[in-house]
Amino acid sequence: MSSAPSKPLFLTEPKTVAIVGCPFSGGQPRPGVDRGPIHLVDAGLCDQLKELGWEVKFDDHHQFEDISAASDPPLGKLKNPRLVSKVTEAVAKTVGAHARDGQLPLTLGGDHSLAMGTIAGTLSAHPDACVIWVDAHADINTPETTGSGNIHGMPLSFICSLVDSSSLGGTINGEPTPFAWLDKVHLEPGRLAYIGLRDVDAGEKEILRKHKIPAFSMHEVDRYGIGQIVEMALDRINPGRDKPVHLSFDVDALDPTVAPSTGTPVRGGLTFREGHYICERLWETGLLVAVDIMEVNPSLEDEASVEQTVAVGCSLVRAALGETLL
Ligand SMILES: NC(=[NH2+])NCCC[C@H](N)C(=O)O
Ligand SMILES: [Mn+2]
Numbered sequence: 001m002s003s004a005p006s007k008p009l010f011l012t013e014p015k016t017v018a019i020v021g022c023p024f025s026g027g028q029p030r031p032g033v034d035r036g037p038i039h040l041v042d043a044g045l046c047d048q049l050k051e052l053g054w055e056v057k058f059d060d061h062h063q064f065e066d067i068s069a070a071s072d073p074p075l076g077k078l079k080n081p082r083l084v085s086k087v088t089e090a091v092a093k094t095v096g097a098h099a100r101d102g103q104l105p106l107t108l109g110g111d112h113s114l115a116m117g118t119i120a121g122t123l124s125a126h127p128d129a130c131v132i133w134v135d136a137h138a139d140i141n142t143p144e145t146t147g148s149g150n151i152h153g154m155p156l157s158f159i160c161s162l163v164d165s166s167s168l169g170g171t172i173n174g175e176p177t178p179f180a181w182l183d184k185v186h187l188e189p190g191r192l193a194y195i196g197l198r199d200v201d202a203g204e205k206e207i208l209r210k211h212k213i214p215a216f217s218m219h220e221v222d223r224y225g226i227g228q229i230v231e232m233a234l235d236r237i238n239p240g241r242d243k244p245v246h247l248s249f250d251v252d253a254l255d256p257t258v259a260p261s262t263g264t265p266v267r268g269g270l271t272f273r274e275g276h277y278i279c280e281r282l283w284e285t286g287l288l289v290a291v292d293i294m295e296v297n298p299s300l301e302d303e304a305s306v307e308q309t310v311a312v313g314c315s316l317v318r319a320a321l322g323e324t325l326l
């Protein structure tokens with residue numbers, strides 16, 4: 001039995017999706033992920049969403065070219081800190097403005113550092129929002145625990161205030177510390193839940209334990225099945241099923257056989273259906289207020305793999321925006 005199509009509780013009518021294309025790759029080293037959003041839109045995503053009954057707002061992809069950080073030496077271990085900070089601040093403003101207008105911002109990445117911006121934007125409109133983070137990785141390294149220095153492995157430590165931005169240097173040559181704009185942004189770690197984890201760094205495991213962050217790895221998905229896992233995640237962060245939900249979906253949560261064209265693939269991931277089920281169920285709650293689809297990299301693997309990954313990205317979005325199987 002399938003339940004009646006749900007009415008989105010926090011969006012205004014007519015339901016409007018605002019596509020925020022973010023051609024950005026500065027949170028990690030592999031070129032090409034900046035072309036993810038262009039491929040997703042070129043695959044016909046806007047028309048697909050109109051077909052589902054949405055008003056679609058898409059002006060153009062974000063123009064990050066005018067955001068330059070000509071000189072952006074590492075800050076401690078952090079790579080491209082100024083650039084990532086400026087780009088994510090701009091994304092936070094765009095996403096926040098759409099969300100405050102009662103629209104559903106759909107952010108297309110780009111690398112997952114962008115989620116600093118998307119979640120900050122969501123929280124500016126929906127301060128009591130919670131986050132479902134679907135990923136092979138926990139992306140909660142701090143500037144201290146990171147091994148790679150790639151900021152796409154760290155957005156949640158900034159959002160959950162596990163980083164003291166003054167620890168990043170106060171002022172540098174009179175220039176304010178990057179990420180100072182995030183100082184007032186705060187997601188309680190108990191309002192974040194993970195699904196799909198299988199490649200979590202030792203320092204991250206410690207953070208998850210210390211802050212009792214609900215985390216459902218592939219082991220738990222195998223044990224309980226995806227249907228129960230989504231309810232278990234919601235029970236932890238949204239027991240009354242009454243708070244807005246932000247879904248941040250890294251396509252590397254899916255098994256590499258399902259979504260091959262991504263920068264940090266890890267075997268043993270979610271099946272096609274498990275990934276889609278998460279999106280369908282969250283739509284069904286009526287609580288979804290924002291969606292991110294991240295880390296599609298069309299310059300990795302062969303042409304067929306790229307096409308497959310882009311198509312999966314589009315169908316995850318449709319599932320999260322109300323496409324039903326019957
Ligand atoms: N968004 C991603 N794909 N993140 C991968 C992060 C990998 C690793 N944990 C790191 O911090 O570098
Ligand atoms: Mn990942």
Ligand SMILES: [Mn+2]
Nearest residue numbers: 112135139250
């Ligand atoms: Mn990620």
